[in-house]
Amino acid sequence: MAQHVVIAGGGPVGLWLAAELRLGGATVTVVEERRERDQRSRALTLHPRTLEILASRGAHGPFLEAGTPLPSGHFGGLGTRLDFRVLDTPFPYTLALPQARTEEFLEEHALALGARVLRGHRVTGLAQAPDAVTLRIRGPEGPYELRAAYAVGCDGVRSTVRTAAGIGFPGTPATVLGFLGDVRLDNPVPPGFAVCGPAGGVMAAPLPGGLTRLVGITPDDLTATWPGDLTLDELRAKVRAVTGHDFGLRDPVWLSRFGNATRQAERYRDGRVLLAGDAAHQHFPTGGVGMNVGIQDAHNLGWKLAAVLGGRAGETLLDTYHDERHPVGAALLESSRAQTALMTAFSPEGLALRGELSALLATHPALNATLAERVSGLSVGYPPADPAAHPLTGTRAPDLAVEGSEGLFSLLRPGLPLLLDPAGDLPAGPSAPGTIRHTGALVRPPSAWAGVRAALIRPDGHVAWASTNERDGTDGNHGR
Incomplete structure (x- = not known):
């Protein structure tokens, strides 16, 4: 039990967290209410930073083989799309994958x-003690309890774990109801199809099996009143009103509505209970970032929780999870709110604003690059507490070409801290416990890395420490 973690929720966030904990040596049980995997895919997009995370564990191959790379994304549904090809990453695209x-x-x-992984099992409550947490679970054969060192709620916006832990989830209710339909089209639309005007906005995305996802908002959808379940006739009417055509849409597989309720957990940790993904933040699904940010939550938490359980770090390391990821969640909510305002700007003034911003994106590459970095997750960093720290501290480390390796991401695959000694300057002797040491020069490093003679990379790929000084050393502090 000492190293046991129970994760409520077997979606992408819970599953990635489980893998990270196992990589770090922890025992993990994932409790998932669904007996079978839901084939109705709420998320369709993997962003560049998520692909980097997968690559840093050598897990990216199946995703790249099955997905469809798209070199662009959108911000607020603007007419000018974001060009991801300018990003400094091995994956300068979004990957379309159900x-x-x-x-x-x-x-x-x-x-x-x-x-x-236990399917058909649901967490119904929990109780914390100083040394453990006990979860109440209902399974196919009735209720039972699991005792663990920690519990993590990856169980969505209606999180039982969050509620049972007494963690507040403040925010604002829905005022917009978007619509979604996974349908067949007799008259298919081109890739990247999107229309926005006074009658509303509609975007289309291809799905496997000859299906197309149509998503959109109309002026009638700017309401907090639930109008009932979406029907095929209503979807057809909305799409025709916005685009002038219905494209022969038929045979719906899934019809749904979704709102812009925006909330964030007051804290991501309460004693032996932690939250990640939708259990920690809820927002309008602008740009398909939600699942990606959740996986990135799990990537930040996994190595820390495993290190604490394995005795490689003190429990205070877990506090840095909230300190680092809560601001990321807050920024996500602000960006989603801003994009929602753009996506619902149907008045003449709103459409004029959209036109101005689209023109700026088309003519100012730096603006495109900044927004693409934000949407893709590549811009996320964790500012150090020490203002004198090297400028790289807290930033994401790119897939540097390192002599004697396939690249930096390959060196991170064991999920341990990585001590880079490009110049061979570090004193001989063992590194801090659980740290991998690699001596090899950086090949044509980007300007920010020029002159770096030593760096400590956290298991999640962020820089913990860096130096340009000769014969420098490291204090072995992997927490930040």
């Missing part, structure tokens, strides 16, 4: 590492 396939690959990865 969530069901993403979950399939992540579950295979977690199971291969030794995670236990």
Whole structure:
């Protein structure tokens, strides 16, 4: 039990967290209410930073093989799309892949590492003690309890774990109801199809099996009143009103509405209970970032929780999870609110604003690059507490070309801190416990890395420490 973690929720966030914990040596049980994987994919997009995370564990192959790379994304549904090809990453694109396939690959990865996944089991409550947490669970054969060192709620916006822990989830209710339909089209639309005007906005995305996802908002959808379930006739009417055509849409597989309720957990940790993904933040699904930010939550938490359980770090390391990821969640909510305002700007003034911003994106490459970095997750950093720290501290480390390796991401695959000694300057002798040491020059490093003679990279790929001084050393502090 000492190293046991129970994760409520077997979606992408819970499964990636389970894999990270197993990589770090923890025993993991994932409790998932669904008996079978939901084939209705809420998320369709893997962003560049998420692909980097997968690559840093050698898990990216199946995703790249099954997904469709798209070199652009959108910000607020503006007419000028974001060009991801300018990003400094091995994956300068979004990868279109249904969530069901993403979950399939992540579950295979977690199971291969030794995670236990219980389907048809639901967490119904929990109780904390100073040294453990006991979860109440209802399974196919009735209720039972699991005792663990920690519990993590990856169980969505209605999180039972969050509620049972007494963690507040303040925010604002829905005032916009978007619509979604996974349908067949007799007259298919081109890739990247999107229309926005006074009658509303509609975007289309291809799905496997000859299906197309149509999503949109009309002026009638700017309401907090639930109008009932979406029907095929209503979807057809909305699409025709916005675009002038219905494209022969038929045979719906899934019809749904979604709102812009925006909330964030007051804290991501309460004693032995932690939150990640939708259990920690809820927002309008602008740009398909939600699942990606959740996986990135799990990537930040996994190595820390495993290090604490394995005795490689003190429990205070877990406090840095909230300190680092809560601001990321807050920024996500602000960006989603801003994009929602743009996506619902149907008045003449609102359309004029959209036109101005689209023109700026088309003519100012730096603006495109900044927004693409934000949407893709590549811009996320964790500012150090010490203002005198090297400028790289807290930033994401790119896939540097390092002599004697396939690249930096390959060196991170064991999920341990990585001590880079490009110049061979560091004193001989063992590194801090659980740290991998690699001596090899950086090949044509980007300007920010020029002159770096030593660096400590956290298991999640962020820089913990860097130096340009000769014969410098490291204090072995891997927490920040």
